[in-house]
Amino acid sequence: MSKGAGGCLCGRIRFRASGEPKWTAWCHCESCRRHTGAPGAAYAGFERTRVRFEAEPARFVSTPGVRRGFCPTCGSTLTYEGDRWPTEIHVHVGAFDDPNRFQPKGQVFTEERVEWFRPFG
DSSP states (O other): OEEEEEEOSSSSOEEEEESOOSEEEEEOOHHHHHHHTSSOEEEEEEEGGGEEESSOOEEEEEETTEEEEEOTTTOOEEEEEETTSTTEEEEEGGGBSOGGGGOOOEEEOGGGOOTTOOTTO
């Protein structure tokens, strides 16, 4: 069963994720904040084989071993891929057509959290 489809703001990049994500979480690291321009980034982590793109996103190496996917036309943030998790792709929850289906269940890099940002209250 397909868990969700999504894409970028302009529609150039579309994707479909099948099955359940391995996890969902908020990331508070500085790199994710800068990549998204938001106080945190919500991700759904999938096995790479479960996410298919109609057109591949552009990728930027933000730090050694980390590739951040985005639309080269509109700049929408889409993915995180890292050598630390070679079989996974982490998809930005906000890029899904129905982000309500991917509520973050945890948090990572909380030591870098913006003080006023408290996604779980």
